[in-house]
Amino acid sequence: MKKKTLLFLIILLLGFNLSIYGQETNLLLNGGFEEGFTVWAPDTWRDGSTLQVNDEKVHSGNQALVISTPSQTNDARAIQKVLVKPDTFYRLSGWIATENVTAGKTGANICLMEGFNHAGNITGTSEYQYVEFNFKTSSGHTEVTVGARLGMYGNDVTGKAWFDDLFLVKLDSEPESYKALEPPKSAGDESSGSQGETQVSQADAGTTIFWIIVGIAGVGIIVLLVFLDLKLLKKKSAKKTEQEDTDTEMDEETEADEDDGTTEEDRGPDSQE
Ligand SMILES: [Ca+2]
Numbered sequence: 001m002k003k004k005t006l007l008f009l010i011i012l013l014l015g016f017n018l019s020i021y022g023q024e025t026n027l028l029l030n031g032g033f034e035e036g037f038t039v040w041a042p043d044t045w046r047d048g049s050t051l052q053v054n055d056e057k058v059h060s061g062n063q064a065l066v067i068s069t070p071s072q073t074n075d076a077r078a079i080q081k082v083l084v085k086p087d088t089f090y091r092l093s094g095w096i097a098t099e100n101v102t103a104g105k106t107g108a109n110i111c112l113m114e115g116f117n118h119a120g121n122i123t124g125t126s127e128y129q130y131v132e133f134n135f136k137t138s139s140g141h142t143e144v145t146v147g148a149r150l151g152m153y154g155n156d157v158t159g160k161a162w163f164d165d166l167f168l169v170k171l172d173s174e175p176e177s178y179k180a181l182e183p184p185k186s187a188g189d190e191s192s193g194s195q196g197e198t199q200v201s202q203a204d205a206g207t208t209i210f211w212i213i214v215g216i217a218g219v220g221i222i223v224l225l226v227f228l229d230l231k232l233l234k235k236k237s238a239k240k241t242e243q244e245d246t247d248t249e250m251d252e253e254t255e256a257d258e259d260d261g262t263t264e265e266d267r268g269p270d271s272q273e
Pocket residue numbers: 032033034058059060061062063064164165
């Protein structure tokens with residue numbers, strides 16, 4: 001393999017890695033609920049609501065989250081804790097459909113569990129709608145808890161809501177509009193601390209393992225290419241040596257013939273003598 005080809009392949013591999021980095025990474029795990037309830041935790045103000053992942057009404061893929069509060073009003077949500085950077089812009093987005101959600105209150109929405117920060121206020125009956133909101137973390141933020149939610153603090157409702165394709169992405173620049181988050185309270189508002197932290201470390205482990213595999217695959221390809229290159233060089237040099245040996249043999253034979261010729265010529269007169 002020629003060095004130029006090797007160089008080209010290495011550049012291609014680096015480009016592939018960079019293109020993955022360039023994509024907007026969803027900081028939420030299982031945001032499309034294709035892995036069931038994995039990573040999400042049910043969290044309700046009181047009993048009476050059901051939270052499920054099924055194929056009843058999906059926006060994409062095969063499954064979506066459905067929260068149902070049939071009779072007693074409630075504030076029910078599926079939550080996931082995510083690590084964030086301080087003083088950084090983020091966008092939370094997703095798709096929500098509803099059925100008979102109590103009007104006149106905050107209906108179905110996606111939210112940050114701190115404060116009243118949310119996108120969507122969908123009541124009544126509706127097909128899937130896209131909702132989003134931008135926010136900026138404070139200097140004290142290292143994590144946020146995201147919720148797919150039917151209801152809000154002081155806004156208990158009944159009805160049914162489906163959630164799918166939720167995204168939390170980091171924004172590289174300041175968006176046109178955003179909500180600046182208040183610094184987090186030191187204690188007291190950690191509704192599901194240990195579980196959330198476990199989820200975050202699982203997310204980190206998953207990402208790390210992914211990049212280790214990509215790294216190993218990259219190094220493997222380079223090693224393979226270098227090996228093939230060396231093998232080819234060896235073959236070439238072996239061929240060269242073989243050729244040289246043949247040449248030397250031929251030279252020796254020629255010399256020997258020449259020697260014989262000389263001897264005969266020299267011997268000629270001797271033999272005549
Ligand atoms: Ca889905």
